[in-house]
Amino acid sequence: MEFKPANNIQDLQYFGEFGGVNPSVSDSSTYTFLSAKTMFDTFEGNTDGCYLYSRHSSPSNLYLGEALAAMEGTETANVTASGMGAITPTILQICGAGDHIVSSRTIYGGTYAFLKNFTPRMNIQTSFVDITKLDVVERAINSNTKMIYCESVSNPLLEVADIKGLAELAKKHNLKLVVDNTFSPLSISPAQLGADVVIHSLTKFINGSSDTMGGVVCGTSDFVNTQKSVIDGASMLLGASMDSMRSASILKNMRTLHIRIKQHSKNALYLAERFEKDGLKTVYPGLESHPSYKIFKEMMNMEYGFGGMLTVDAGSLEKANQLMELMQGRNIGYLAVSLGFYKTLFSAPGTSTSSEIPLDEQKEMGLTDGLIRFSIGLDDDIERTYEMIRECMLEVGVL
Numbered sequence: 001m002e003f004k005p006a007n008n009i010q011d012l013q014y015f016g017e018f019g020g021v022n023p024s025v026s027d028s029s030t031y032t033f034l035s036a037k038t039m040f041d042t043f044e045g046n047t048d049g050c051y052l053y054s055r056h057s058s059p060s061n062l063y064l065g066e067a068l069a070a071m072e073g074t075e076t077a078n079v080t081a082s083g084m085g086a087i088t089p090t091i092l093q094i095c096g097a098g099d100h101i102v103s104s105r106t107i108y109g110g111t112y113a114f115l116k117n118f119t120p121r122m123n124i125q126t127s128f129v130d131i132t133k134l135d136v137v138e139r140a141i142n143s144n145t146k147m148i149y150c151e152s153v154s155n156p157l158l159e160v161a162d163i164k165g166l167a168e169l170a171k172k173h174n175l176k177l178v179v180d181n182t183f184s185p186l187s188i189s190p191a192q193l194g195a196d197v198v199i200h201s202l203t204k205f206i207n208g209s210s211d212t213m214g215g216v217v218c219g220t221s222d223f224v225n226t227q228k229s230v231i232d233g234a235s236m237l238l239g240a241s242m243d244s245m246r247s248a249s250i251l252k253n254m255r256t257l258h259i260r261i262k263q264h265s266k267n268a269l270y271l272a273e274r275f276e277k278d279g280l281k282t283v284y285p286g287l288e289s290h291p292s293y294k295i296f297k298e299m300m301n302m303e304y305g306f307g308g309m310l311t312v313d314a315g316s317l318e319k320a321n322q323l324m325e326l327m328q329g330r331n332i333g334y335l336a337v338s339l340g341f342y343k344t345l346f347s348a349p350g351t352s353t354s355s356e357i358p359l360d361e362q363k364e365m366g367l368t369d370g371l372i373r374f375s376i377g378l379d380d381d382i383e384r385t386y387e388m389i390r391e392c393m394l395e396v397g398v399l
């Protein structure tokens with residue numbers, strides 16, 4: 001049967017303490033026990049439904065985790081204080097000293113910096129490869145490799161990972177495939193394609209209102225519980241736990257995710273097609289000119305489209321900056337990093353979100369100076385938006 005992530009979210013039902021239509025928020029960091037024996041058993045992990053301390057879990061965090069697990073179709077999920085708070089404990093849970101990771105070379109700047117600069121201190125080495133070439137990925141695997149790491153749709157170049165192909169490789173070599181699905185919630189369901197662990201920064205599309213940080217790790221109960229272990233769980237011990245107030249508010253925003261994603265995708269496709277027709281170098285996975293258009297189409301849950309992210313090359317950093325300032329001046333959107341907001345957001349990744357990546361490596365992966373990354377907003381009248389952007393492009397000489 002076809003996988004329907006939004007139905008899975010909608011079919012969950014929680015009531016508040018007094019019959020409220022929203023679950024009560026657990027406004028407590030610690031929980032009382034009726035007997036000392038129950039407290040001991042809870043520490044040992046033997047008492048389902050008992051809460052101990054909110055760094056470990058809280059009712060509100062479990063509700064949000066359940067909704068995200070339903071969306072990805074995994075057994076369970078653990079929510080965290082940020083996307084990086086989900087990524088770093090996952091890497092450290094799977095890998096220890098002497099281990100090796102094969103990672104896509106086009107990934108979120110923070111993840112890249114963690115793998116490139118931080119984990120080598122623990123003698124964890126990473127090979128960065130072109131993830132779209134399965135033979136290159138396989139050649140990078142050695143006897144110490146524990147994990148393949150990628151993003152479904154990569155930041156900022158919008159390369160698309162062949163998750164089925166990577167999952168087969170992971171299985172063959174007994175590795176874990178970890179996929180960051182932040183750019184394509186609902187559109188792509190990596191666990192359904194064979195990924196072992198699916199991560200999101202909730203800060204972006206899933207929460208969608210740019211008012212909070214958040215992250216999630218979706219996977220098997222085995223894996224997620226290992227991360228939450230009071231004895232040696234990386235998530236529990238590193239402490240990037242989400243606050244219950246925040247998880248309650250993210251859960252409420254998640255209910256409109258399907259409507260928002262459809263609108264983001266519709267608007268982004270419209271603009272990408274117009275920009276491309278205007279002769280601009282435009283990258284969007286929904287354009288037939290995109291090298292991974294076919295793979296995205298094979299993997300996607302059709303109704304949610306190709307997502308809200310696109311890039312346009314303005315030719316030079318100077319032109320990119322002029323264009324972004326002008327677009328902000330005319331209230332088309334904001335010159336800001338991040339994504340998934342109701343307004344369009346734009347930034348030049350080479351000098352911002354991907355500035356952790358050395359210049360020569362940026363060049364090699366095709367990250368040009370003039371590249372502008374757009375997170376397309378929920379604009380009701382996207383034709384008008386296009387006309388306004390076109391006007392700006394003509395004025396700064398990008399068109």
Ligand SMILES: *Cc1c(COP(=O)(O)O)cnc(C)c1O
Nearest residue numbers: 082083084108155182201203214
């Ligand atoms: C933003 C982002 C992250 C990091 O998430 P935070 O919530 O900022 O910690 C990780 N991966 C991708 C693809 C992102 O866009």
